[in-house]
Every structure is written in C-alpha cells, then in structure tokens.
Amino acid sequence: MDTPQLEQLVVSALEDIKGKDIQVIDTARLSALFERVVIACGDSNRQTRALARNVADKAREAGVEVIGVEGEDSGEWVLVDLGSIVVHIMQPAVRSYYNLEELWAATPARPTRPAARAA
Template sequence: MDIPTLQKIVVAALEDIKARDIEVIDTSTHTPLFDRIVIASAESSRQTRALAQNVQDKVKEAGGEVLSVEGQDTGEWVLVDLGSIVVHVMQPAVRSYYKLEELWNTTAASRRAATSR
C-alpha cells in the first residue's frame, strides 16, 4: 500500500473515534526506518486503546499490515507500527511530557542546518 493511502486510512481511523490534535510528520528525509509519524491525543486509556485498535482494524481491512503494537497494557501511550508509518496515540500529559513533535522538528532543523554548511 502506498504511503498517502495508508496515511489517509490512519487519519480517518483516528477521526472516527474522536482523536484530538492529530499531527502527521514527514520523516522520510530524517530516518530510513519509516516515512511518517502520526501523533494523536486521547482523553483516557480506554480511548487510547480504542483508537489504536481502530487504526489496526482499518489498516487490515484495507489490506495493509500491522507489524506491532506496544503500550496497550497501560493505555497511556500506544504505538502502532505499520512499517512506513508509526502511529502514536497518547494521553495529553504523556504527549506534553515527551514532546515528539518538538523532537522531530528539532531533528529536521538540525539536519537542514548541517547539510547547508
């Protein structure tokens, strides 16, 4: 499955269950491990798990593959690895603490600065 199609499926699956603050970060020029990170917030551990499960279900229905899922035990931060896209569903306090958006934006800015020298 191509990345734009997979990304649309992921975002739609998150929107179905009312994820908040969905952000897609293109990481294709920053790491060979994956091409996108999708980050979304959920209000509770129950919603976090439901969002992650809905992403898995919708991707499988579309013929995609789920490589792994981590964090379903606590539900504070569930990671769904789809290969080219990694989905992070986080409760607001966890998202605020780890600041993945800032980490990837800093990484991108640092690499741009390093390559322009």
C-alpha cells in the same frame, strides 16, 4: 498501499473514534525506517486503546500488515507500527512531556566550529 493513502486511512481511523490534535510529520528525510509519524491524543486509557485498535483494524481491512502494537496494557501511550507509518496515541500529559513533535519535526543542529586563525 502507498504512504499517502495509508496516511489518509490512519487519520480517518483516528477521527472515527474522536482522536484529538492529530498531527502528521514527514520523517522520510530523518529516518530510513519509516516515512511518517502520526501523533494523536485520547482522553483516557480506554480511548487511547480504542484509537489504536481502530487504526490496526482499518489497516488490516485494507490489506496492510500491522507490524506491532505496543503499550496497550497501560493505555497512556500506545504505538501502532504500520511499516512506513508509525502511529503514537497518547494521553495529553504524556504527549506534552515527551514532545515528539519537536523531536521529529526539527532537523538536528550541528555545532559550528570557529574558523582557524592564521598564525
């Protein structure tokens, strides 16, 4: 399954369980490890775990390998690694605190050096 199809599957799986504020960030230029980061919110520990479980189940049904799922114990931030797409499902306070959208959407700034003065 190619990345755009997997992205659509992930977003659909999140929408099925009423995931909120779903954002997809193209990280292909920023990281060689994955091509997309998908971020969504759940209102409770139970909902974040259900969202992650639904994403993983739908991916497996489509023949996609689920590399790993982390954070199910607490449910405040659950990560689902699908290889080319990494899905972060967070409670709103955690999402606001870590602000992954800013981290992945912005390109790193390089400090500029002043031009050398002629002596």
